[in-house]
Amino acid sequence: MTRPIKAQINLAALKHNYQLAKQLNAGPALAVIKANAYGHGAVACAQAVADVADGYAVASLEEARQLREAGITQPILLLEGFFAKDELAEISKLDCWLVIHALWQVDALIDAGVGQSLQLWLKVDTGMHRLGLSPEDATVAYSRLKTITTPSHIKLMTHFANADDLSAEDTKSQLQVFEQLCDAIGFEGEVSVANSAAILSRQQPRQMFLSHWARPGLMLYGANPFYGQRSPSVELALKAVMTLSANIIAVRTISAGESIGYGSLYTAKKTMCIGVVSCGYADGYPRTAIDAPAMVAGQMTKVIGRVSMDMLFVDLQDIDSAEVGTEVELWGANVSVDAVADAANTLAYELLCNVKRVQFIYT
Ligand SMILES: *Cc1c(COP(=O)(O)O)cnc(C)c1O
Numbered sequence: 001m002t003r004p005i006k007a008q009i010n011l012a013a014l015k016h017n018y019q020l021a022k023q024l025n026a027g028p029a030l031a032v033i034k035a036n037a038y039g040h041g042a043v044a045c046a047q048a049v050a051d052v053a054d055g056y057a058v059a060s061l062e063e064a065r066q067l068r069e070a071g072i073t074q075p076i077l078l079l080e081g082f083f084a085k086d087e088l089a090e091i092s093k094l095d096c097w098l099v100i101h102a103l104w105q106v107d108a109l110i111d112a113g114v115g116q117s118l119q120l121w122l123k124v125d126t127g128m129h130r131l132g133l134s135p136e137d138a139t140v141a142y143s144r145l146k147t148i149t150t151p152s153h154i155k156l157m158t159h160f161a162n163a164d165d166l167s168a169e170d171t172k173s174q175l176q177v178f179e180q181l182c183d184a185i186g187f188e189g190e191v192s193v194a195n196s197a198a199i200l201s202r203q204q205p206r207q208m209f210l211s212h213w214a215r216p217g218l219m220l221y222g223a224n225p226f227y228g229q230r231s232p233s234v235e236l237a238l239k240a241v242m243t244l245s246a247n248i249i250a251v252r253t254i255s256a257g258e259s260i261g262y263g264s265l266y267t268a269k270k271t272m273c274i275g276v277v278s279c280g281y282a283d284g285y286p287r288t289a290i291d292a293p294a295m296v297a298g299q300m301t302k303v304i305g306r307v308s309m310d311m312l313f314v315d316l317q318d319i320d321s322a323e324v325g326t327e328v329e330l331w332g333a334n335v336s337v338d339a340v341a342d343a344a345n346t347l348a349y350e351l352l353c354n355v356k357r358v359q360f361i362y363t
Pocket of ligand 1: 159195196215219
């Protein structure tokens with residue numbers, strides 16, 4: 001690639017973050033590596049934790065197949081289950097763990113005759129109202145599945161709507177609905193409830209269950225799921241995995257009153273130096289970012305003006321050593337991806353997933 005822009009992926013940091021998730025959960029954890037491991041590269045990330053990972057979670061059969069073809073042997077959970085019945089043969093062949101979130105899936109499973117060989121995760125809707133069986137339907141599904149498979153092959157899970165909001169009471173009440181259902185059907189097997197935010201804030205199911213499988217996603221990549229609520233302890237403990245950097249490809253001097261870029265969004269108050277950087281929204285940098293932090297030659301500065309498709313501007317007023325070819329860290333080890341996401345009014349999730357057209361370097 002001739003254009004100087006790269007994403008360095010620190011696989012040791014990923015492993016550190018995964019082990020932290022396991023430690024906080026005090027139990028097994030499925031490394032959530034859907035969406036190409038949140039943009040970091042699914043196979044490389046899966047392999048980097050393969051010697052410690054209890055299992056993985058992905059969004060589709062294609063994502064699972066890619067991991068199996070790369071030699072991954074641990075359990076792989078399909079978070080959205082299957083979309084059509086004809087996937088079941090391959091799901092069974094690849095030995096995936098399967099989320100069941102609707103009654104039609106129970107019928108299809110029984111019909112296809114593969115139910116007994118699979119590990120099934122009954123997903124209960126406890127209040128988020130995205131995927132999942134109502135507690136009533138979950139009761140029905142549970143008793144039907146018990147007729148075709150051994151109870152140890154059936155596990156229960158749910159997902160929180162607001163685990164990232166530490167002041168919300170929703171998570172507690174979702175847990176309550178979940179545990180009430182477990183009591184009602186006499187379930188004490190394996191469960192899974194916690195995403196990154198729940199793991200970090202230790203919102204856990206009670207101890208009675210055989211085991212609790214955490215499902216860390218974002219935290220594996222070193223980002224902070226607590227939107228708008230900086231949590232220093234979290235930030236200290238997690239290590240950034242992706243460092244996105246590009247180069248200064250032009251240095252310009254603009255005079256007071258001159259504006260830069262599309263929409264003339266930024267106007268100089270006095271004569272100043274700016275850098276044009278080889279990174280734009282087509283690489284995944286958020287177009288909506290305003291005053292996002294960046295690091296040039298070891299000094300913090302900010303992105304100014306409107307981000308365009310292939311380029312953006314950085315303020316070089318206080319950075320004398322910057323010249324064409326100087327590297328700019330857009331986020332990563334020194335520039336928090338959460339702060340950049342904040343500046344763009346979004347979350348690190350979206351930024352990381354969107355990175356493309358860059359060279360990936362694994363270390
Ligand atoms: C994506 C996903 C996760 C991981 O969530 P994070 O917030 O990234 O930790 C966990 N569970 C389910 C069902 C998911 O879809």
